[in-house]
Amino acid sequence: MSNQPVPSLPIEDNFQLVNRRGIMGSMGFAGLALLASSTPASAFLFHKKSDTPKIIVVKGKANEAVKAAGVKTDICIDSLPDEWVERHGSLITDYDRYLASLNLKRLSAHQVVEAHAKSRNGVWNTLPPKQWWTRMGYTLRVIDRVAVELDMPVKNVVSAYRCPAYNARCPGAKKGSWHQANVAVDVQFPVRASVVTAAARNLRDRGLFKGGIGSYPTFTHIDTRGTNTNW
Secondary structure: OOOOOOOOOOOOOOOOOOOHHHHHHHHHHHHHHHHHHHOOOOEEEEEEEOOEEEEEEEOOOOOOOOOOOOOOOOOOHHHOOHHHHHHHOOHHHHHHHHHHHOOOOOOOHHHHHHOOOOEEOOEEOOOOOHHHHHHHHHHHHHHHHHHHHHOOOOOEEEEOOOOHHHHOOOOOOOOOOHHHHOOEEEEEOOOOHHHHHHHHHHHHHOOOOOOEEEEOOOOEEEEOOOOOEEO
């Protein structure tokens, strides 16, 4: 099913322009450098009020990456649930092309797509709405940089985007989860989660991104909401 409904999470999609000086002031030169390398489509700044994720996106060439042609895929469709594949159809290929355009070194497109192909209590998760794809690019770049710092590949993407219906069935998930805004990833590496958490916080302390980092026994949560917070 290629026409995916947009989740009902009240997120601001009236994009507001932020000039180059504003970005530099809020993130610093190191953050700007990573931001510039994170996505060819657009740059992101995030802020949060109450419990609802709200996003300000700096508009750029937002659709160029999605329209990329001739990108080789590493997605193994046969390993994905048949029902989920039937629900998404050609959208899977389109999303794969966008992910490939990010040129990630230690994180595969298949790992990202596979994280969405799950169900809980009869409710399937979905790929994010197409107009939100570029939001995740920055977070995936951060995770890829963590992998470089650790000098090891990503083992597993536990969770990325979660549609509201699926999110509601995830134990411990908050109603206003940043996963619903498509800016958060729960990730595992072939090392203790505490090591991953420390590496991510070190990168953030060096000014390479702003966001939330959550430490859990078996995985690390990383998001790029635009304000720093730990748990």
